[in-house]
Amino acid sequence: MIEVKNINKSFSENQVLFDINACFEKGKVNLIIGQSGQGKSVLAKCMVGLHEVDSGEVLYEGRDFTKMNRQHRSEIRQEIGMLFQGAALFDSMTVEENVMFPLTMFTKMTRGEMTKRADYCLEHVNLVGRNKLYPSECSGGMQKRVGIARSIAMNPKFLFCDEPNSGLDPQTSILIDGLIEQLTSELNMTTVVITHDMNSVMEIGDSIIFIYQGKKWWEGNRESIITTDNQEISNFVYASDFMKEIRSSMQEKRR
Amino acid sequence: MKIVMQNFGKYILMLTVILTRPKKWSIFFKRLFNEISSIGVNSIPIVVLMSTFIGGVIALQTASNMSNPLLPRYTVGYITQSSTILEFSPTIISLILAGKVGSNIASEIGTMRVTEQIDALEIMGVNSLNFLVLPKIVAAVLFFPILVIISMFLSITGGWLALILSDLSTTDTYVLGIRYSFIPYHIVYALTKTIVFGFIIVSVASFYGYYVKGGSLEVGRSSTQAVVISSVFILIANFLLTQMMLL
Numbered sequence: 332m333i334e335v336k337n338i339n340k341s342f343s344e345n346q347v348l349f350d351i352n353a354c355f356e357k358g359k360v361n362l363i364i365g366q367s368g369q370g371k372s373v374l375a376k377c378m379v380g381l382h383e384v385d386s387g388e389v390l391y392e393g394r395d396f397t398k399m400n401r402q403h404r405s406e407i408r409q410e411i412g413m414l415f416q417g418a419a420l421f422d423s424m425t426v427e428e429n430v431m432f433p434l435t436m437f438t439k440m441t442r443g444e445m446t447k448r449a450d451y452c453l454e455h456v457n458l459v460g461r462n463k464l465y466p467s468e469c470s471g472g473m474q475k476r477v478g479i480a481r482s483i484a485m486n487p488k489f490l491f492c493d494e495p496n497s498g499l500d501p502q503t504s505i506l507i508d509g510l511i512e513q514l515t516s517e518l519n520m521t522t523v524v525i526t527h528d529m530n531s532v533m534e535i536g537d538s539i540i541f542i543y544q545g546k547k548w549w550e551g552n553r554e555s556i557i558t559t560d561n562q563e564i565s566n567f568v569y570a571s572d573f574m575k576e577i578r579s580s581m582q583e584k585r586r
Numbered sequence: 587m588k589i590v591m592q593n594f595g596k597y598i599l600m601l602t603v604i605l606t607r608p609k610k611w612s613i614f615f616k617r618l619f620n621e622i623s624s625i626g627v628n629s630i631p632i633v634v635l636m637s638t639f640i641g642g643v644i645a646l647q648t649a650s651n652m653s654n655p656l657l658p659r660y661t662v663g664y665i666t667q668s669s670t671i672l673e674f675s676p677t678i679i680s681l682i683l684a685g686k687v688g689s690n691i692a693s694e695i696g697t698m699r700v701t702e703q704i705d706a707l708e709i710m711g712v713n714s715l716n717f718l719v720l721p722k723i724v725a726a727v728l729f730f731p732i733l734v735i736i737s738m739f740l741s742i743t744g745g746w747l748a749l750i751l752s753d754l755s756t757t758d759t760y761v762l763g764i765r766y767s768f769i770p771y772h773i774v775y776a777l778t779k780t781i782v783f784g785f786i787i788v789s790v791a792s793f794y795g796y797y798v799k800g801g802s803l804e805v806g807r808s809s810t811q812a813v814v815i816s817s818v819f820i821l822i823a824n825f826l827l828t829q830m831m832l833l
Contacts, residue, residue: 381705408711419702433710436609
């Protein structure tokens with residue numbers, strides 16, 4: 332479980348996060364949603380220590396990450412996997428080397444054991460036999476799947492996904508969402524997904540927080556997000572004409 | 587001025603993170619050999635080309651200015667040797683390497699930054715500065731002196747070739763000039779300068795690459811800045827080291 336307590340973050344004079352409190356539960360896919368520029372990625376980066384918070388606490392199973400030194404953070408980070416928006420694969424390494432990278436850095440596994448583990452992770456993301464490809468030879472969806480394979484290589488307790496569906500077609504997006512959901516329950520991880528994709532929200536949103544103007548505006552799940560009368564979240568959920576039509580038909584049915 | 591001081595402080599802090607014990611020595615040595623190949627061995631062709639031709643030009647220009655019959659003929663060899671060992675090979679070759687290697691490092695690390703590869707390393711718990719930059723610094727510090735020794739040899743050889751082909755001197759006279767008043771300490775001075783310059787080139791380029799913000803435009807800009815600033819630092823360090831070691 333990850334707890335976030337009273338997080339505030341500013342860049343120079345510009346305050347981006349205001350007193351955020353949230354709890355991300357184990358074995359669930361926890362979504363952070365919101366429009367672009369509202370602070371959801373900053374919140375995630377504060378949680379993993381890529382940005383330093385101005386005040387507040389980030390507790391990984393009770394351990395306060397914000398007060399740790401570099402050495403202790405490094406230990407916690409070995410329990411964290413992260414899928415980046417652009418996959419962030421190492422260009423100079425093959426798919427297999429990318430997946431094996433955290434193992435080579437932090438374990439004493441033999442080459443054979445690492446290859447076996449890489450094969451296992453790649454199999455989980457349906458990339459069997461693609462070990463020797465370079466990232467530049469992979470499609471966007473494949474790169475994301477390699478990113479997922481790399482992030483689960485160390486058997487993480489916590490998985491962060493920053494806009495996992497950006498730049499992907501709807502079918503591949505559903506595939507990636509499915510993988511995230513499946514791995515979360517299989518490995519019993521605490522998964523945090525930053526997204527503004529409503530398909531993802533409806534597919535995998537076990538628990539959702541909505542960030543608006545740097546504040547936690549709303550909290551709920553995929554069922555309650557549809558029925559909420561919160562104006563800002565309604566504007567977000569029903570932004571497209573298609574969704575507006577769905578809402579109208581739902582309201583008619585209720586009548 | 588405030589920005590300059592802030593950047594200098596940031597640079598010193600960066601060095602304290604870089605110059606720590608690598609997490610795994612086996613990975614460090616693997617990366618070190620890759621870097622020696624990438625920033626050292628791959629620079630040999632340009633060093634060979636520049637040194638041979640500039641050595642030849644130094645010898646020809648010196649010979650063309652030696653019209654006074656009171657000056658001994660071996661002076662050409664002596665001046666070629668001195669200017670090559672003291673200045674051309676360590677300083678000019680380092681400035682050339684600042685352009686080639688510095689821009690390469692800044693753009694490589696800068697691209698890793700804007701494509702979130704550095705964030706990925708940090709999230710995994712890897713000390714990204716130590717992992718990425720330390721092997722490059724060690725490779726430069728170890729291999730740049732070898733490049734400079736190659737440059738010294740080829741520059742002097744280039745001078746000899748130019749003089750012989752132009753019929754301006756004989757081999758015996760040229761060799762006499764090279765050996766005349768040769769001070770071995772000058773080699774120590776030149777190699778010390780090269781080690782310092784190598785450190786400056788890699789660390790300054792890494793600094794500009796690592797802290798880049800934005801996209802490809804900013805990566806290009808940081809690469810240019812890295813070359814300009816490291817060249818300025820090389821010139822300042824050259825002056826200070828000459829003051830300290832030769833006077």
